[in-house]
Amino acid sequence: MSERKLEKLVILIDSREQQPLIFRQFPEVITIREKLDVGDYSIRGYEDKGIAVERKNSLDELCTAIGKGRVNFEEEMQRAKDFDAFFLIVEGNPNDFLFGNYERSHLDPHSARASICDWIWEYGVRPIFVSSPMEASMWVVELFKKYLVNKEKGTIKEIIKFGGENGKEGKWNEWKSWEW
Numbered sequence: 395m396s397e398r399k400l401e402k403l404v405i406l407i408d409s410r411e412q413q414p415l416i417f418r419q420f421p422e423v424i425t426i427r428e429k430l431d432v433g434d435y436s437i438r439g440y441e442d443k444g445i446a447v448e449r450k451n452s453l454d455e456l457c458t459a460i461g462k463g464r465v466n467f468e469e470e471m472q473r474a475k476d477f478d479a480f481f482l483i484v485e486g487n488p489n490d491f492l493f494g495n496y497e498r499s500h501l502d503p504h505s506a507r508a509s510i511c512d513w514i515w516e517y518g519v520r521p522i523f524v525s526s527p528m529e530a531s532m533w534v535v536e537l538f539k540k541y542l543v544n545k546e547k548g549t550i551k552e553i554i555k556f557g558g559e560n561g562k563e564g565k566w567n568e569w570k571s572w573e574w
């Protein structure tokens with residue numbers, strides 16, 4: 395079965411994104427700036443419950459989201475919980491993140507790692523570390539193309555949600571109470 399060729403991919407860029415990714419190298423991409431309720435990037439027609447990408451353009455920006463910006467970021471991830479997919483693209487070396495080699499932040503690396511793990515299980519966020527804005531834009535385009543192909547085929551898979559119906563029940567609460 396051959397896949398239908400994507401003619402144009404309309405990527406929405408949040409109007410509050412201060413240094414947006416550049417997509418000129420992708421002739422099939424059209425970008426539109428508008429306010430998004432979830433993420434910094436989405437696809438026209440799927441911005442409400444489909445797919446979103448949140449971008450952190452440095453490890454320090456990620457550390458801010460983990461630290462003093464945590465409440466706001468967790469509110470955003472809560473809004474994204476019903477999406478088919480929510481990705482977190484971080485421009486920075488994953489080893490520097492793991493070992494706390496940040497430029498300005500003094501966040502404890504264990505706390506930072508624990509926060510990312512919590513977000514994966516609680517909100518279904520999928521982190522991707524990249525080395526440059528160019529690499530980030532390549533990931534956004536590929537993720538969005540695959541999403542549309544799978545959506546058209548009807549093969550979008552749900553993320554396993556450990557929190558139960560309202561996040562207060564289910565296996566996750568049982569597992570996190572165990573003494574590890």
